[in-house]
Each structure stands twice: as structure tokens, then as C-alpha cells.
Amino acid sequence: MKITPLGAAGGVTGSCYLIECGSSRVLLDCGMFQGEPHADAMNLDCSGIRPAELDAVVLTHAHLDHCGRLPILVKLDGVCAVPAGEAPTGGRAALAGGFKGRIWATPATIDMTQLILLDSAHIQESDAERENFKRLRRGDEPPIAPLYTTQDAEETLALLTPLDLAVEQEVAPGVRISFHEAGHILGSAAVVMKLSEGSERRTVVFSGDLGPRGMPLLRDYELLTTATAVTGAAAMTDARQTATGTGLLPDLIFCESTYGDRDHRPLESTVSELREILERAAWNKSKVIIPSFAVGRAQQLLYHIARFYAAGTCPRLPVYLDSPMAIRATALHTRYAELLDRGARTAGFAGDFAKLLPELRFLTTGAESRTLNDSWEPMIVIASSGMCEGGRIVHHLKHNLWKRNVEVVLVGYMGHGTLGRRLVDGASQVVIGREKIAVRARIHTLGGFSAHAGQTDLLGWLAPLLPARGKGGRTPRVALTHGETHARTVLAEQIRARHGVVCELPSRGDGFTL
Numbered sequence: 001m002k003i004t005p006l007g008a009a010g011g012v013t014g015s016c017y018l019i020e021c022g023s024s025r026v027l028l029d030c031g032m033f034q035g036e037p038h039a040d041a042m043n044l045d046c047s048g049i050r051p052a053e054l055d056a057v058v059l060t061h062a063h064l065d066h067c068g069r070l071p072i073l074v075k076l077d078g079v080c081a082v083p084a085g086e087a088p089t090g091g092r093a094a095l096a097g098g099f100k101g102r103i104w105a106t107p108a109t110i111d112m113t114q115l116i117l118l119d120s121a122h123i124q125e126s127d128a129e130r131e132n133f134k135r136l137r138r139g140d141e142p143p144i145a146p147l148y149t150t151q152d153a154e155e156t157l158a159l160l161t162p163l164d165l166a167v168e169q170e171v172a173p174g175v176r177i178s179f180h181e182a183g184h185i186l187g188s189a190a191v192v193m194k195l196s197e198g199s200e201r202r203t204v205v206f207s208g209d210l211g212p213r214g215m216p217l218l219r220d221y222e223l224l225t226t227a228t229a230v231t232g233a234a235a236m237t238d239a240r241q242t243a244t245g246t247g248l249l250p251d252l253i254f255c256e257s258t259y260g261d262r263d264h265r266p267l268e269s270t271v272s273e274l275r276e277i278l279e280r281a282a283w284n285k286s287k288v289i290i291p292s293f294a295v296g297r298a299q300q301l302l303y304h305i306a307r308f309y310a311a312g313t314c315p316r317l318p319v320y321l322d323s324p325m326a327i328r329a330t331a332l333h334t335r336y337a338e339l340l341d342r343g344a345r346t347a348g349f350a351g352d353f354a355k356l357l358p359e360l361r362f363l364t365t366g367a368e369s370r371t372l373n374d375s376w377e378p379m380i381v382i383a384s385s386g387m388c389e390g391g392r393i394v395h396h397l398k399h400n401l402w403k404r405n406v407e408v409v410l411v412g413y414m415g416h417g418t419l420g421r422r423l424v425d426g427a428s429q430v431v432i433g434r435e436k437i438a439v440r441a442r443i444h445t446l447g448g449f450s451a452h453a454g455q456t457d458l459l460g461w462l463a464p465l466l467p468a469r470g471k472g473g474r475t476p477r478v479a480l481t482h483g484e485t486h487a488r489t490v491l492a493e494q495i496r497a498r499h500g501v502v503c504e505l506p507s508r509g510d511g512f513t514l
């Protein structure tokens with residue numbers, strides 16, 4: 001049996017593991033590489049995967065860096081055209097047909113993946129179209145094909161097969177899996193994989209991406225525990241967990257390490273800072289503009305605002321959710337209300353944001369969105385994209401950054417070179433669509449929202465699976481993935497100090513033989 005990380009090993013994008021067990025070949029996640037050198041070539045290179053020979057794919061959650069390359073596996077011709085000279089393996093990797101098996105995911109992940117992949121395909125198509133117009137005008141280069149098309153994405157979505165949390169399922173001969181709440185985004189799951197080959201049995205745990213404990217709206221991650229194997233119901237004594245008696249004695253654990261080197265700022269202080277900004281805006285009759293990722297972050301923001309209003313701690317302003325994708329993601333939180341945390345459910349919130357927040361307005365068309373440009377009324381506008389590089393947020397910023405009674409609240413990570421990053425860095429003037437715009441609005445950067453567990457919560461997730469230092473017992477191997485070098489190294493040091501386990505820090509392609 002062999003498990004090989006093919007992405008997010010030494011970086012944070014392109015999550016992908018190949019599991020080989022007897023004659024079975026299973027892939028866990030197939031995410032897009034983003035922002036790395038050679039990312040385009042890496043996305044096209046399926047030579048290590050051999051899609052047509054896969055028995056099944058398992059998907060932990062719907063983020064693009066975990067599901068974004070699935071359509072490439074499925075593409076009809078199965079040919080991964082790698083530009084010469086750019087590919088890590090070189091040349092053109094011709095593959096005998098695409099993947100035709102099942103892609104297993106939780107029901108909520110299936111719906112979220114539909115949003116994300118169709119959006120991604122649309123972006124790939126429009127990027128290719130724009131590039132081809134340039135090439136046509138220059139007349140010196142042949143047209144390029146999009147990474148994948150809407151049709152490729154639709155064919156991929158047809159393969160998605162639902163598997164509920166905590167239900168064990170054979171996905172290929174000798175490979176059984178179960179999903180367990182990861183508390184990261186709606187539908188996200190960690191995976192317990194039981195492998196058997198002849199008389200040999202091995203268990204591997206994949207964390208997927210883990211959410212921070214105590215994040216409102218979503219449930220906390222499930223604590224997987226070794227104790228259940230011995231005592232049956234012991235795990236249920238911890239009120240925090242919804243342990244399912246997995247009886248876990250893992251041989252190998254792959255744990256994400258995105259924030260392995262630090263804890264986030266406490267969420268409460270970030271939330272109260274948001275409340276103060278909104279309160280001040282209401283008194284000053286200002287417009288508040290919040291660039292936000294459409295999936296996850298936008299729903300968290302709506303929930304916080306609804307709670308301020310319900311508690312009477314902030315005067316009510318109209319709230320506009322200005323992103324078709326965010327509107328659809330919000331509806332999914334209603335459809336899967338059973339996945340929301342106890343706080344949300346006991347507050348009588350069944351996931352229906354429109355009921356919880358009567359001031360909420362959904363703007364579906366671009367024309368509706370542009371009507372806000374002429375309005376000087378106080379309001380809150382939540383629009384994507386999160387880093388201000390495209391989408392409707394761009395015209396909101398263009399029409400408002402130069403005004404004094406405007407508050408811009410930046411609530412997410414801003415990549416280098418993005419408009420969002422220039423605002424974080426305090427630019428007094430920015431260029432939007434070739435036009436210079438003065439920045440007179442107040443810019444607020446709130447760093448405490450995160451969908452990723454910090455160091456303490458990563459250690460908390462691992463703790464029940466590892467013996468305390470000096471206690472003996474069988475010790476699993478632990479591999480840290482999905483983290484930059486510093487984050488992985490610091491987390492590895494913490495795990496060694498607490499549990500006496502020396503972690504492995506694999507690079508892309510390093511196989512684990514069990």
C-alpha cells in the first residue's frame with residue numbers, strides 16, 4: 001500500500017493524494033495550483049495520476065484548491081496538453097481517456113462544488129477568450145484552449161456521489177472511507193480511510209482543511225478518537241464532540257498545517273471591531289463596503305451582522321449581498337441547516353438569512369448592482385471578489401473610494417499585487433480600469449476572520465489520535481501537508497514536544513509505503 005501527496009506538499013495549493021492499495025487506485029482531492037511558479041503547467045500535468053486507471057476519487061471539500069482540477073481528470077480526450085518547456089515532466093502527456101468513476105463527497109460539498117466548478121470553468125473560458133483576442137490582434141501566436149470548459153465541469157459534476165458524514169463506504173476494492181465534520185466550510189470533511197490488502201489492514205486519516213473551533217455558524221470539527229476502540233462510548237462524554245465510534249488506531253495521519261506556526265487573533269475582538277465600524281457608520285450615515293469571498297466568509301459576515309441587529313448593539317442599516325455566487329452559497333446554508341452549529345440552531349436560526357436579517361437584499365443582476373453607485377444612502381454592501389481583483393466589488397470601490405463618508409472593511413487575505421493589498425498597504429491613490437482614484441474612504445483591515453484552524457486547534461484535533469509523550473503505545477506516523485515551510489516546521493516541533501512523534505514533511509511526489 002502506498003500513498004503519495006501530489007500537491008499541497010511544501011505549498012498550500014493543489015491538494016491531491018494518490019492512494020494505491022493492491023490493484024486499486026484512488027485519488028483524494030484534486031485541487032488547483034494557484035499563485036505558484038509553473039502553476040498552469042502543474043494544473044495540466046496529470047501524468048502521475050493516470051485518470052483512466054483511477055477507481056474512485058474522494059473529495060474533502062469544495063474549495064478550488066481541493067476540487068479545481070477535477071474537470072481536467074474527466075475531460076473527454078483525456079489529453080493533458082502541457083506547454084513544452086514549462087511542464088515539470090516535460091512535453092505532452094497523452095492519457096488513455098479521462099476518469100469515468102465516482103467522485104465521493106458529502107451532499108453539501110456536492111452542491112458547493114457545483115457553484116465553484118461552474119464559476120471556475122466560466123473564468124477559464126473568459127480568460128482564454130480574452131487571451132485569444134490579443135493573440136488574434138498580434139497575429140503571431142496560435143489560440144489557446146481554456147484549462148477546461150463548462151461542459152467539462154458539467155460532466156465532472158455528474159460523477160459526484162453523495163456520502164453522508166460518519167457512514168462507512170467501500171469506494172474501491174480494499175478501500176473503505178468515512179467522512180467526519182471538519183468545521184471549515186459548509187460540507188467540509190476529514191476522511192478516515194481503511195485499507196486492506198490480503199491479510200494486511202491499515203488506517204489512514206486525512207484532515208482535509210480544518211476550521212477553527214468556536215467559529216460561529218458552522219459546527220466545530222469532530223474529534224476522532226482512539227479511546228472509542230476500547231471503551232465504546234467514552235468519546236461521547238466530551239460534550240464538544242460528536243464521535244461516531246470510529247475505533248481509530250491510525251497508522252498514518254496527514255494533517256494540514258496552514259497556520260501551524262501561530263494562533264489567530266481572538267475572533268471576539270475582530271467581531272467587536274466590526275460592530276464598532278458598523279455602529280459608527282450608522283450614526284455618520286456612511287456607506288460600508290466589504291469585499292468578501294462569496295463562499296463561507298460572506299455568510300459569516302451576514303450572521304455576525306444579524307446577531308448585532310438581534311442584540312440591538314448596532315443600529316440597523318440595509319445590507320446588500322451583491323454576488324450571485326454568494327447568494328447561491330447563502331441558500332445552501334439554508335438547505336443544509338442541520339450542519340450549522342448549536343448556537344445558530346438554538347437561536348431559532350434554521351439557516352434562513354432572509355428571516356434572520358430582514359434588512360438583507362439580494363442583488364442578482366449587474367444592473368441592480370450598479371443602481372447603488374448613485375445612492376448616497378447609508379448601507380452595507382458585501383460584494384466579491386475578496387481580493388478586489390474582479391467582480392462587482394471593483395465598481396463599488398471605483399465609485400466610493402474617493403468619498404469621505406465611506407468605510408471599506410477588508411476581512412480576508414489580500415494577495416501580493418492585488419487592489420485589496422494596495423488598500424491594506426495604505427495607498428492614497430489607486431488605479432481602477434486605467435482611471436486614477438483617490439482613496440479618501442477609511443480603510444479597515446480586520447485580520448481575525450479565518451476558516452482555518454490556528455496552531456492550538458490543529459494540535460487539539462491531533463491530540464486524541466496521538467499518545468501523550470512517554471505514555472507508549474502504538475504511535476502513528478504523522479505527515480504535515482498544506483503549509484509553508486515555516487508553518488510546518490513549527491507545528492512539527494510542537495507535536496514532537498507534546499507527543500514525542502517526529503513528523504514527516506513530504507515534498508510533492510514523496511510516497512508513503514505502509
Ligand SMILES: [Zn+2]
Nearest residue numbers: 061063184209
Ligand atoms: Zn479549504
